[in-house]
Amino acid sequence: MNILKFIETFTDDSLMRSTGSRRDSFSQFGNIGKTLAYASIPFGLSTIANKVLAKDITPTPATPIGALQFALTLEYLENEFYAKALDSGVIPASENNGRDLKVFQQIAAHEADHVSFLIAGLGGTMSANFVPKPTFDFTVGGAFDPFGDYPTFLALAQAFEDTGVRAYKGQAANLITTPDLLTAALQIHSVEARHASEVRRLRGLKGWISNAERGAGMPEATQAVYAGEGVTIQAGYNTATLFGAAAGSEAYDEPLGTQQVVDIANLFIV
Amino acid sequence: MKNEVQIHEVDSSLNTRRSFLKLSGLTLATAGLIMAGCSDNDNDDDMNDTSLPGVRNGIFDLGSGDFGVLTYAYALEQLEADFYTKVVNASNFNTIFNDIERQVLTDLYHHEVIHRDFFKAALNGALPDPSSQLLPSLTFNYGSMNFNSRTEVLATAKALEDTGVAAYNGAGKLIKSADYLLLAGKIVSVEARHASAIRSLINPNSKDFAGDDIISTSTGLDVAKDPSKILPIAGGFITTQFTAKYLP
Structure with a gap:
């Protein structure tokens, strides 16, 4: 936590005004790591404090590094979720003539790539900006059985993908001063949206979110993922005028703030 | 400053099967509009503030900065809306x-x-002088594309949606206002949901919804392209001439 605050003071300066290439941006992260080291921050203590005090994740600062750290934690969650599902055999090989298995193998591959990409973006696992993978419990203390019950797996997959879309969108403004990182985040954001759309279809839903509906068969506990999705006024324009509120809300995905996403993710972090 | 927008109809005789193939990504030859950097030694005396969209030397230019990006998005949304x-x-x-x-x-x-109508309303509200700075309604020509062919409609829809995603992904970094960036973000994920849906209709039992043809197999990143890469593609269907000299 102290480190995050410390980083925040740096990101207000040169990093925030970076207009260099992605490589430049990344090497600047490396420099911040060095600066931190010179400043003799007690990393070891801080790490221990995090382990003892904070199993739940806490909101990352509204900075480019914070946004990447936040994204990495979400990608850890998705990556482990799909890897465990593929290992568990919960996805029936025969489902939809094999379609579902192909879909989740592809999604799993993308989430693994996103984890690697974001770790590299933060300067590698030895960087001061690196955040480790939390410990996940996708059963939420035994309430869900996603690796034994396929419909539960599908429901959580939809919730995670729709959350991912909203979470990246909510971080965009934190990356506005680092154009290359913003572009990369947008390039992940649209992949999450392609995933979300497909998972929703596998569950028999439209690929887009109507009003603030979580959709048929979704546990009520997932409603937080859809809170506020029913907006029909965009920059003063009423999107419901032409074709009604459902179409108007479908045409725009809404962001989630850092705290909202942290609250959702913490359900699955022990 | 001229208030008149000159619309030039492009000869559509070539704008047929070739355009369809072009949009499908099979070829990137030619374009139905004049592109940035293609010419020239124009002087822009009639409109020195290049951030504003408007007619320069007889042709509407999208401008630069946030207005330029919004106007660019308005042009692309006009195409998608017209197509569907x-x-x-x-x-x-x-x-x-x-x-x-x-x-x-x-x-x-x-x-x-x-x-489309959202961008028109937003630009009308935000531009200092929308009567001269709002991009006019564009005209389109789909050449020989057969709107009664399931295959052709879905292939074109796929190209349009993938192009839309790449366009918004590439334009995000050009936006200076956090509010406009968020609005673009709200739209681009819906375009990506569309692209996924169309790809699934074309090849349902597959990973094409986020296929290796469009998502990097090393980074897991979608495509992002600058306006100068997008407009020659989209321009295959747009018969109204405009320029984008001040967008990258």
């Missing part, structure tokens, strides 16, 4: 598409028309 309007109004729409496909295409028609 023609799709759902085609004579055989109810027979060549099944129930699920009609639902998807009708939803896309709704969403894209809403996006």
Whole structure:
């Protein structure tokens, strides 16, 4: 936590005004790591404090590094979720003539790539900006059985993908001063949206979110993922005028703030 | 400053099968509009503030900065809205598409028309002088594309949606206002949901919804392209001439 605050003071300066290439941006992260080291921050203590005090994740600062750290934690969650599902055999090989298995193998591959990409973006696992993978419990203390019950797996997959879309969108403004990182985040954001759309279809839903509906068969506990999705006024324009509120809300995905996403993710972090 | 917008109709005789192939990504030759850097030694005396859209030397230019990006998005949304309007109004729409496909295409028609009208309203409200600075309604020509062909409609829809995603992904970094960036973000993920849906209709039992042809197999990143890469693609269908000299 102290480190995050410390980083925040740096990101207000040169990093925030970076207009260099992605490589430049990344090497600047490396420099911040060095600066931190010179400043003799007690990393070891801080790490221990995090382990003892904070199993739940806490909101990352509204900075480019914070946004990447936040994204990495979400990608850890998705990556482990799909890897465990593929290992568990919960996805029936025969489902939809094999379609579902192909879909989740592809999604799993993308989430693994996103984890690697974001770790590299933060300067590698030895960087001061690196955040480790939390410990996940996708059963939420035994309430869900996603690796034994396929419909539960599908429901959580939809919730995670729709959350991912909203979470990246909510971080965009934190990356506005680092154009290359913003572009990369947008390039992940649209992949999450392609995933979300497909998972929703596998569950028999439209690929887009109507009003603030979580959709048929979704546990009520997932409603937080859809809170506020029913907006029909965009920059003063009423999107419901032409074709009604459902179409108007479908045409725009809404962001989630850092705290909202942290609250959702913490359900699955022990 | 001229207030008149000159619309130039491009000879559509070449703008046929070739345009369709172009949009499908098979070839990137030629374009139906004048591109940035293609010419020239124009002077821009008639409009020195290049951030504003408007007519320069007789041709509408999208401008730069946030207005330029919004106007660029408005042009692309005009194309998508026009395309799906023609799709759902085609004579055989109810027979060549099944129930699920009609639902998807009708939803896309709704969403894209809403996006188009939203940008028009937003620009009308934000531009200092919309009467001279609002991009006019564009005209389109799809050449020999057959709107009663399921295959051709879906292939073109796929190209349009993938292009839309790449365009918004590439334009995000050009936006200076956090509010406009968020609005673009709200739209681009819906375009990506569309692209995924169309790809699934074309090849349902597959990973094409986020296929290796479009998502990097090393980074897991989608495509992002600058306006100068997008406009020659989209321009294959746009017959109204405009320029984008001040966008990258």
